[in-house]
Amino acid sequence: MKHISRILAFFSIAVVSVCCAAAEENAAQLVARYDNLSLGGPPVSVSALVITSGSMKLTLGSGSAASVKAGDQVIGMFFKGTGSFEYSAKDNVELPIMKANLRETKSAGTVNNGVLSGSFTEALIAAQNVTLPALEGPAGSALDDTFAHHRAILKNDQESLLSLSFAAHQLTAPAQRIVRAELRGAGDDEWVYEADQNNEKLLALYTYQFDDRARRVERYEAVISERPIGRTRADIAPYDYVLSAVDYTLEAGDGNDLHVVATETITPRVNGIRGLVFGLTDLQYASGEKTPRHYTPKSITTDDGKPLAFAHRIDTLLVSLPQPSMAAAPIKLKFDLRGDLLIRENGDNQWFLRSEWFPEPHTAGMATTAHGVIRVKAPFVPFAGGKTIRRVTEGGYNVLETSIDQPVHFVAVTAGKYAYEEEKRGNMTVRTASYGQKNVRAIKKINALAFDMIQYYEYFLGPFPMDELNIVELNSFGSGQAPAGLVFITSEAFQPLLEPINQLFSEGINERMAHEIAHQYWGVAVRWPSPEEQWLSESFAEYSAALLLKKFQGGAPYNRLLAHWKADSNESHTVAPIPLANRITDEFNRTKLLYGKGPYLLAALHKQVGDEQFLTFMKSYQKSFHNKAGTTKDVAGLLGFVAKQDFKPFFEQYYWGTDVPELK
Ligand SMILES: [Zn+2]
Structure with missing residues (x-):
């Protein structure tokens, strides 16, 4: 509660500034309005203006500032001049990583005597339900060009945007406060500070030296500090809803095109929110390709067909609800999603959809059952976790219908030029697929090995969480992954070193296989x-x-x-x-x-x-x-x-x- 009291102490001068006129705006309108910011008045000279929010103290030393508007609403100010900030570093849990990430991002910020200090020459400071100090004083110098440049740079942030944060806030917590400061300093120093009712964070932006020149403007966020408000780090952050069921059809042609229709059952945990925030891939680069793959909702509707407004940017999807939420009263949303998202890494005849190929909560709210009908152009063969309901060939497509009946965190689907064999012992089926040619010898050994491992895990961890386990070869080396009911394992597992069980455990691959199978307990169950x-x-x-x-x-x-x-x-x-x-x-x-x-x-x-x-x-x-x-x-x-x-x-x-x- 310490943070709240600090923030309230500062904001005692605040006047509620949010306007009810905004209440009817939908997700798309809100994002558009907060994206198109403008300077709202003549610049004035400012000096020694201090703005404090939680652990952050911003000092606008000397320079010019003007108000900033989103549509007709003043949401903050833009400053150019000499500024500095001080951010409390009195937090032993995060102090080591604060320092490490400052080094890693080559930031000019320094930590001394429990304070992280930095400087800036430009600052956009926006707030809702918090009034910033009034801008008064003699005329300042023109800010238009600097403001336009500042906005253009910060819109390259690939991980968060002012427009998405403020739009999401209006949809989900309009009566709460939010503050965001986007700072640029000498050299390449760029910082984002954001605080709302749940978290406070300070991010240092950094860039990659991409071969592709067009991508060199992209900014990524290193978390310098993130602190919970109103709870401890050991507590789970509040979240608005649970995704409790997804029912999907997935169609994959023989090119890159993916078409998913997903009906999601959403169970709100709070009353009165007007929209939902999801994670959903919007673009993805395949290695070696300069043009990104795109993926987007063609439509989002209620289950009775009413279209819903939405905005989709940087893997974030905001959706307006048809009416404010009622806690524990489930609603169904239907998403029609399309794009060229089927990426065959290294030209392999295989693709893999792991997460955010349908809209997902970012948080603990991802606890979904799944029923899917997967249609993949032959000769590709699809695999997905869960119980097999049917596996057939229909009109040139290999079709798999599966269902995962327990709440899981990841629902993954893969397909490729695979050949498999399965073995059933009791209620348990293990199905191993080799890439390219059917490697019967390796498949049978891996199936047997998996049963042995499962048997041991059942002895000390209890009944195996899934009735079917798919073990699928990835055509590369040295990694593994394990969403519900699936284990991806790289090619070394399929090579002849797999010999009788005592020899099997001599190399790292067996450790990896044991690790990936254990994820059905740790991570899935x-x-x-x-x-x-x-x-x-x-x-x-x-x-x-x-x-x-x-x-x-x-x-x-x-x-x-x-x-x-x-x-x-x-x-x-x-x-x-x-x-x-x-x-x-x-x-x-x-x-x-x-x-x-x-x-x-x-x-x-x-x-x-x-x-x-x-x-x-x-x-x-x-x-x-x-x-x-x-x-x-x-x-x-x-x-x-x-x-x-x-x-x-x-x-x-x-x-x-x-x-x-x-x-x-
Ligand atoms: Zn793992």
């Missing part, structure tokens, strides 16, 4: 509700795989992994604590934290409580959070309950903190 909780998926899958290797092959591979995790922990631990791993801009340290330090913490806890209690904890956690989102808070609580010890200090020091435990 127990979901992770936010990027801060991703270790619940990756670190737990990794540790489960290590236990499996230990069971099948004795202590040697487990000890090898342990040494590996320890080395990774030692290399990465000072960069960020585990929950903030996804803020790291370089992938190496992120990987070391989630796949190294995370399992190392679990190994330390395992050693501390012993086999019996640790395995009881793992199984109980799976049981308690089956088909739910888990949290680290629950991990500490349940382990504490099972082992009758208080693990809060352990998690404070090693999970929220950057220390590495001693494991003797």
Whole structure:
């Protein structure tokens, strides 16, 4: 609650400025209005003007400023001159990654004595339900050109836009406050500060040196700070709705064209919101291609056919609702989506749709069942998670109908030149598909291996969460992925080194296979509700795989992994604590934290409580959070309950903190 009180203290001079005239605008109109900002009055000279919001203090030292309008509404001001900011860095959890990302983005901001300071020469400061200081004074210098240039630069932000933030805010929380400052400084320093009722964040913008010159204007955001308001970091952020069911048809021709019709059941969690915010891919670059692929809704309607207004930009979709939401009263929306999104990486005869190929909530609200009819031009063969309802060939198309009956976080579909064989044992079907030619020997071995792994996981994690598991070869090396009911595994798994089971576990591929199959427990059955909780998926899958290797092959591979995790922990631990791993801009340290330090913490806890209690904890956690989102808070609580010890200090020091435990 600290942040709220700070913000309210500052904004005590505020006067509510939002105007009811805006209330009827739909999503598309709102985005258009906030996109086309204009200077609203003559520039005036300003000096020593201070604007404070939460942890941020902006000082407009000296220069000129003018008001900024979105349509007829004044929403803020634009400043050119000499300015500086101070942002509180008194936050031990995020201080390491603040510093690391400042270095990584080569930002000129510095942290000293608990304050991050920076400077700027241009600032656009916009706010709703917050009144900014009045602009008074003698005439200043003209701002039109600088303002136009500033807007053009900031519209290249690929991750957030003022227009989307303010439009979303008007649709979902019009009575709450929002503040956004877009700062440009000497050199390449660019910053975005944004605060609303739930979060406060400071972002440093950075660019890539793309080969494609047209893309060099693109800005990406490094999170320097993100702080929850009105809750702790251990709590899940509030969210407006749950996507509880999706019913789709997917048609793929023999080119790149994808056509999806998805009917979504949305269950609002709050009353009175006028729109929904989704993630939906709008464009994507295939490697080696200069022209992006596009994907967009052709129409969005209610289930009785009424068209709904929407806006779709930078993978964000805002949709106006036909009437304000009523909590717990489900509504159905139908999306007709088209584009050339079927990307065959490296020219392979295969494509893979992982997420946001239908509109998805960004947050813990993604908990959906799925029913799909997938029609793919032969000879491509489709795979998707869930129970197979039918698999037939109709008029030159291979058709698969499947259903996932439990709430999941990812619904993925793939198709390609695949040949497969399946094996059923009891209620469980394992289906392995090799890329290109049918590799019967490898398929049969992988099927058998998967059953062995599942059997062991059932012993210590409980019943396997899916009735069918599809293991699909990716025609490259060194990676894996595991959405519900699917395991993607690269080609080395299909090569002849796969020999009888004891030899199988000698190489990394078996560890990877064990890791990917474990994701059906960690990630699918127990979901992770936010990027801060991703270790619940990756670190737990990794540790489960290590236990499996230990069971099948004795202590040697487990000890090898342990040494590996320890080395990774030692290399990465000072960069960020585990929950903030996804803020790291370089992938190496992120990987070391989630796949190294995370399992190392679990190994330390395992050693501390012993086999019996640790395995009881793992199984109980799976049981308690089956088909739910888990949290680290629950991990500490349940382990504490099972082992009758208080693990809060352990998690404070090693999970929220950057220390590495001693494991003797
Ligand atoms: Zn994984």
